Amino acid sequence: MKNCLIIVDVQNDFLPGGALAVPNGDEVIPFINSIQNQYDLVVATQDWHPANHGSFAANHPDRKPGEIINLNGLQQILWPTHCVQNSLGAKFSEKLRMDIVQKVFVKGTDPGIDSYSGFYDNGKLQSTGLHNYLQSQDVGRVTVVGLAADYCVKFTAIDATELGYSVKVLKQGTRAVNLKPTDFEQSILEMKSVGIIVK
Ligand code: VGL
Ligand code: ZN
Helix, strand or coil: CEEEEEEECCEHHHCCCCCCCCCCHHHHHHHHHHHHHHCCEEEEEEECECCCCCCEHHHCCCCCCCCEEEECCEEEECECCCCECCCHHHCECCCCCCCCCCEEEEECCCCCCCCCCCCECCCCCCECCHHHHHHHCCEEEEEEEEECHHHHHHHHHHHHHHCCCEEEEEEEEEECCCCCCCHHHHHHHHHHHCCCEEC
């Protein structure tokens, strides 16, 4: 069984200066670059929203980022407009090594539903193809790094666990949005509680 590194959403909009900047998000890049060659396989996810995406506060009159709405039956935090398809903000950081990344899985393409996990949307209605791909490559273990620890990294790691992979998350390779200052610690506890190795 192969060991795969999943690099989550290391895109300009999640880096300092970006539309949804994760504090110190840029610090993960040299670390992620330095560990890629320790894995049998490296894949990446990319947040890839149409401009009319329902998670953008700007698409809801009188709503502001941080507010929670009901989006087609699911609770949705409203975000600043970010990672719009083909924009500079949606591009991977120029500093991220991409030469050994075998495949990129896009998510958040349906305007009606958000997608934090690299495996499926938040309603688990549609798959990104990541699970099928990992199965086809005989992957049994995954390590998840990238942005953000309290959203896409956490949901990707938890879904991977539910799908039967043995899962690790490396703290040096992730940073949190921390809408609340304790969100990072909370996410770590939540991940550990389902059997994820966080170190
Ligand atoms: C993310 C919020 C909205 C993430 C993506 O990559 O963690 N967070 N879209
Ligand atoms: Zn997003």
